[in-house]
Amino acid sequence: MDWQGQKVVEQLMQILLVISGVVAVVVGYATESFRAMMLIYAGGVVLATLVTVPNWPFYNHHPLKWLDQSEAEKHPKPQVVAKKRFSKK
Amino acid sequence: MHSFGYRANALLTFSVTALAFICAIASFSDKFSNQNPSAEIQILNINRLKKQSYGNDEVSLTLDISADLQSLFTWNTKQVFAFVAAEYETSKNSLNQVSLWDVIIPDKEHAKFRIQTSNKYRFIDQGHNLRGREFNLTLHWHVMPKTGKMLADKIIMPGYSLPDAYK
Numbered sequence: 001m002d003w004q005g006q007k008v009v010e011q012l013m014q015i016l017l018v019i020s021g022v023v024a025v026v027v028g029y030a031t032e033s034f035r036a037m038m039l040i041y042a043g044g045v046v047l048a049t050l051v052t053v054p055n056w057p058f059y060n061h062h063p064l065k066w067l068d069q070s071e072a073e074k075h076p077k078p079q080v081v082a083k084k085r086f087s088k089k
Numbered sequence: 090m091h092s093f094g095y096r097a098n099a100l101l102t103f104s105v106t107a108l109a110f111i112c113a114i115a116s117f118s119d120k121f122s123n124q125n126p127s128a129e130i131q132i133l134n135i136n137r138l139k140k141q142s143y144g145n146d147e148v149s150l151t152l153d154i155s156a157d158l159q160s161l162f163t164w165n166t167k168q169v170f171a172f173v174a175a176e177y178e179t180s181k182n183s184l185n186q187v188s189l190w191d192v193i194i195p196d197k198e199h200a201k202f203r204i205q206t207s208n209k210y211r212f213i214d215q216g217h218n219l220r221g222r223e224f225n226l227t228l229h230w231h232v233m234p235k236t237g238k239m240l241a242d243k244i245i246m247p248g249y250s251l252p253d254a255y256k
Contacts, residue, residue, distance in 0.1 A: 006090035013100055021107045025114050032164040034115065034235050041111060045104045053096045 005059025013052040020044020115165050116237025122163045128156035128228040128244050130173065133205065138219060138256050146219035148212045148251060152190065154228075155203035161232050162197040169194040170231040175212060176245075177224035187212050189226075221253040 001009065020041055028037025090096050136149040154173060161169055172191035179185060189208040194200050229243040 009090050017107050021111045025111050034164050
């Protein structure tokens, strides 16, 4: 998943769960059925799981542009210079 | 959110936290319900008032218990536990409570009832204090919710008394 997809997936997950929680409480209270509330919320959790957990293709529409191999070879990595250590006397 | 496991974990913790929130809201909604239970108890007969062979007084009664606890039931109620207790004062104890009968009410339909029964549990005193004793019959109930805190309340019915002599 690319960065844009990760941001979208986090927001989608939170929104889906909050909305299904709110709908669950409202419908449960209106129909005086605790069972209705639990079932609606469970359905919402399953929906959120199916939408956000697998790596769907539409989360990969903004892939990172990595440097080409040929470009990378023209600019070698800088070497780390070993530091002199001062010893105690 | 970079991996399957990360997203699954994030979803699991967020969904469980949201579940705790909606259960708290459901429990809070009980405050908006009007509760007006009522009850009446008659003593039909005092069957026996005796002294047990090893010392304590015991009485056996027949009770006529009628109650309407339907308004205690909300969408968040699992069951109501109700019991009748005889309460009286003696020189030894400032409060004696003896449970005589109880019932578990699973839903609203069963919450309005009338029953005639002898006492389910034995009414035994700590001593010989029951002759001529005046006592209250109290209907206690515990409302057990599906989520949230249990609520307990009672109706006190005073004015009952036992015979002056063993019979």
